[in-house]
Amino acid sequence: MVPVIAGIYGKVVEKNGNTVFVSTNSGIVFEIACDTQTCEELEENRECYLYTFLSVSQDGVALYGFSDRKKKDLFLSLMKVSRLGPKTALKILSSEDVDTLISMINSQDVEGLSKIPGISRKTAERIVMELKGKFESTVLKDLKTYHESLEALVSLGYPEKQARKAIKEVLKDGMSTSEVIKEALRILSRR
Template sequence: MIGRLSGTLLEKQAPYLLLDVAGVGYELQAPMTTFYQLPETNQTATLYTHLAVSETAHQLFGFAKRSDRDLFRTLIKVNGVGPKMAVAILSGMDADDIARCVHEDNVAALVKVPGVGKKTAERLVIELRDKIAPSSAPHDLLNPSAEPAASGAEEEAESALIALGYKPAEASRMVNAALKTNPAATAQELIRQALRKIAG
């Protein structure tokens, strides 16, 4: 199994990215928590990976940290949670947010993730309680970068949210709300602010 890749980041369009490793282009899916930590294109990136094999596809998932990959593997062991849903959960919440929701029985926050219904959220709380440690981090973990606003940031942010499972109208509403908070935000800042509301 492919466990780690290091190479040149050729493309990144959330939730997909393309990594050139010794002339071979690997297409990976990654949660937004990993996208926030990626370098610019044409620079070197190292990702911990998980290969998901099904009857219809082989999908490679990439993570900036080994702990994020471990959490992803823990999530997909929960009944009803597949790789796509796990990526959506990790996009809207980092490890501390997830731990907080689990240990505070915050089902309402989890059902805001696309594809997560009440029963699945309840299973996440029950099955993860003994598998992940409680969070000790402060509630507001938002730390926007100081990069200048990018052209087309709004459209890029909406496209990323739609790719993560949100309906177009909902994605537009989320991005517009984020723009009111920070009109000069980059696409990544807009996505992060929009998804941060999931954790409440």
């Protein structure tokens, strides 16, 4: 029987890309693959708690970590989709925040999901077909405006993470893409 490692508490001793090394009080250092947002939240020489999932396959053993339970739950749901492994599930989680991904799945936004690097249209369709209705609805409703605004801000040279955050601050039902971009630019220019 494979041991279950549901979470790890310890100090971040090193970060390398999307891999984090966490030292526990027992002296063991765990190598944990994380989504981009979780890695950005963690700081070296600071204590952290990560919700984890231990993957055992013919390729080897890997430990995946997430800053909150919602991310881990979505990761586990994505892994249940046929022909979708942990590396692809992690790539999907790294592309957008959890609420946006859930909105995309619930609203059957195959177009938006297929824009995630490495996700084909067929894979996006499979994700929607197998997971739609499995999550509580989230706040983000107008995904077309969201995607268009994000694309525009990134093409203007703003980092994707900052652009996403600004859009979510201003996006309200009924806003046009140009209104969202204008309001988001106002926020981004202050930072």
